[in-house]
Amino acid sequence: MIFFIYQFLLSIIIFLSPFIIIFRIFKNKEDKFRFKEKFCFISKQRGSGKLIWFHGSSVGEILSAIPIIKKYDNDKSINRILITSSTLSSSKILEKIKFKKTIHQFYPIDHILFSKKFLEHWKPDIAIFLESEIWPSMFRSIKKRGVRLILLNARITKKSFNRWSIIKKFSYSIFSLIDKAYTQNSETNYFLKKLKVKEITSTGNLKFIGHDSFVTNRADKKLFSQFKKYKTFVAASTHNTEELFAAKTHILLKKKLKNIITIIIPRHVNRVDQIISQINELGLNVISRKSNKKKLDNIDVYLVDTFGESQKFYKFATTVFLGGSIIKRGGQNPLEPARFGAKILHGPNIDNFRDVYKYLNQLKISSSINSPQQCANSIIFKKNMKKVKKMKYLGTTILKKTLNELDKSIHNEI
Numbered sequence: 001m002i003f004f005i006y007q008f009l010l011s012i013i014i015f016l017s018p019f020i021i022i023f024r025i026f027k028n029k030e031d032k033f034r035f036k037e038k039f040c041f042i043s044k045q046r047g048s049g050k051l052i053w054f055h056g057s058s059v060g061e062i063l064s065a066i067p068i069i070k071k072y073d074n075d076k077s078i079n080r081i082l083i084t085s086s087t088l089s090s091s092k093i094l095e096k097i098k099f100k101k102t103i104h105q106f107y108p109i110d111h112i113l114f115s116k117k118f119l120e121h122w123k124p125d126i127a128i129f130l131e132s133e134i135w136p137s138m139f140r141s142i143k144k145r146g147v148r149l150i151l152l153n154a155r156i157t158k159k160s161f162n163r164w165s166i167i168k169k170f171s172y173s174i175f176s177l178i179d180k181a182y183t184q185n186s187e188t189n190y191f192l193k194k195l196k197v198k199e200i201t202s203t204g205n206l207k208f209i210g211h212d213s214f215v216t217n218r219a220d221k222k223l224f225s226q227f228k229k230y231k232t233f234v235a236a237s238t239h240n241t242e243e244l245f246a247a248k249t250h251i252l253l254k255k256k257l258k259n260i261i262t263i264i265i266p267r268h269v270n271r272v273d274q275i276i277s278q279i280n281e282l283g284l285n286v287i288s289r290k291s292n293k294k295k296l297d298n299i300d301v302y303l304v305d306t307f308g309e310s311q312k313f314y315k316f317a318t319t320v321f322l323g324g325s326i327i328k329r330g331g332q333n334p335l336e337p338a339r340f341g342a343k344i345l346h347g348p349n350i351d352n353f354r355d356v357y358k359y360l361n362q363l364k365i366s367s368s369i370n371s372p373q374q375c376a377n378s379i380i381f382k383k384n385m386k387k388v389k390k391m392k393y394l395g396t397t398i399l400k401k402t403l404n405e406l407d408k409s410i411h412n413e414i
Contacts, residue, residue: 002170006136010111014039017109028270031088037106038086040114042121044103049079051122052410054152055107056130058087059308060333062094064153064206065130067399068406073099077411082122089269093308115141126410131155131184136170139177150409151181152402153206156191157351164195172196182405185355201405204398205356208391210339219294220312226296227316231257231381234313234342236265237332238323243275245326247282248372250300253379261296263313265304267323267332272305279303314340319379321345321369324352331357338365339391341383345369363387 013020017039024030037043052072056062062085072078081102083094094104108114115137127142128150129135142149156164164171175195183189184205192200233253235246243264250262266275272288279286284300287293289309296302304313314320320337324330325347333353334344344366350357360366365387369375 002167003136003140007112010109010137014109014111029088029268031091031106034091034106038109040108040117042105042118044105046122047080050077050125051080051082052078052126052128053082053084053122053124054128054130055084055133056090057133058085059090059093060207061085061130061133061153062090063211063336064209066097066211067209068152068206068402069102070099070211071403072410073102082124089307096308110135110137112137112141119145119147126150128152128406132157132160134174136174139174143177148179148409149177150406151178151192151197152406153203154181154183154188154192155185156188156195158187158191159351161191161194180409182402187355203402203405204394205335206398206402207333207335207356208395209399210336210392210395219292223294223296224312224316227261230259230261230296232261232263232317233319233321233379234263234265234317234337235321236310236314236323236337237267238264238321239267239327239329240271240274242323242326244278244282245372245375246321247279247284247301249321249375249379250284251282252372252376254300261299261302263302263304263317265310265313269305269307272303275303310336311340314342317342318381318383319343319345321375325349326370334360334366335391339388339395341385341388343367343378343380343384345375345378363390 021030021035025032034043054065054069056065062083069081069083073081079101083102083104084107085091086107091104108118119141124147126148131153132155139149172195175197178197180199181192181197182201182203183192189200189202238246243266246262246264250260253260276286279301285298286301286303287299288303288305290305314337317337317340320342322332322334322344324332328349330352331346331350334346335356338344338360344360346366346368348368348370357366367378369378
């Protein structure tokens, strides 16, 4: 009954989708040419041989799996790798990574008809879903085809577990379809057992692994050589109001430091015009990455309005404020800037990465702040690379363990 209601609601969404898609294209949240892939108008051919399918919702999930995907991209026994995701930003970032036999498609709406059509075209030998991507229609269709279903870097929070628990029988019927889950923490182990997942192995959080995906061209080198002349503070993955939080922090820093530039990397670049307007109202000078201005003279805020370039700025950042934590969004992933030796600042709302922050706190890499004044007082201008070595060692250990476990599913059982 619940599955029928779920399909009925999806049918209504599909009926209304032309209006939704037009609005999202206008807001720069959809690819105006490729959005049809979400309705199972497939744009690429499968080819022959063994195909592995990875699916992650957005940028963070996909990037965490890149070292795994690259390994199988070089595996001669694998003929094709399919990556699906739901967001425009993830597709833009994947365009910049050079793969040999890996292709990207947008994940289809989870209607039973789309799921069947998608699987009939791609015929995956194994389906690997990342973190908390649980899709009832697709999971059912996968199991009907006898395809092995893996949940990689699995993460179930108490909040999501409580939601699934409201519809217990339905939840059990979906989670029991997962053949094996590789989890990132003990909390997830506990919740997945409660949700009737058959086989669970703890491997650790893939986000500790890290990878270098950026390419620096000649123009970038000239720009970043200028940043070396300034003290910099980075506010990354910011959401609405958090850019103002960073700008107010800059004003406080500017009272003490003449050569300070604040770099803001918003979570959603479609908000750029709004952000620039808000910062200008504070009397600050701001330029955007896309403006291609080569000189940083008399600049207060440098706004990164491009996709997939965060690492370029983390490389020289000494302190990074991670957004989604002042507002109630549960926080964003702090591991990438921490791997580059930056001190991490965050607000009180970090439920999405509580276990990660616990580790960073043990290393004395991160601090919680509540106000621009606290933020300004907590900023440092020197990297601590000794502590980062511990993170790199942990990442290497997790990668080896995950690949060793995943190989059993990919090579021994398909």
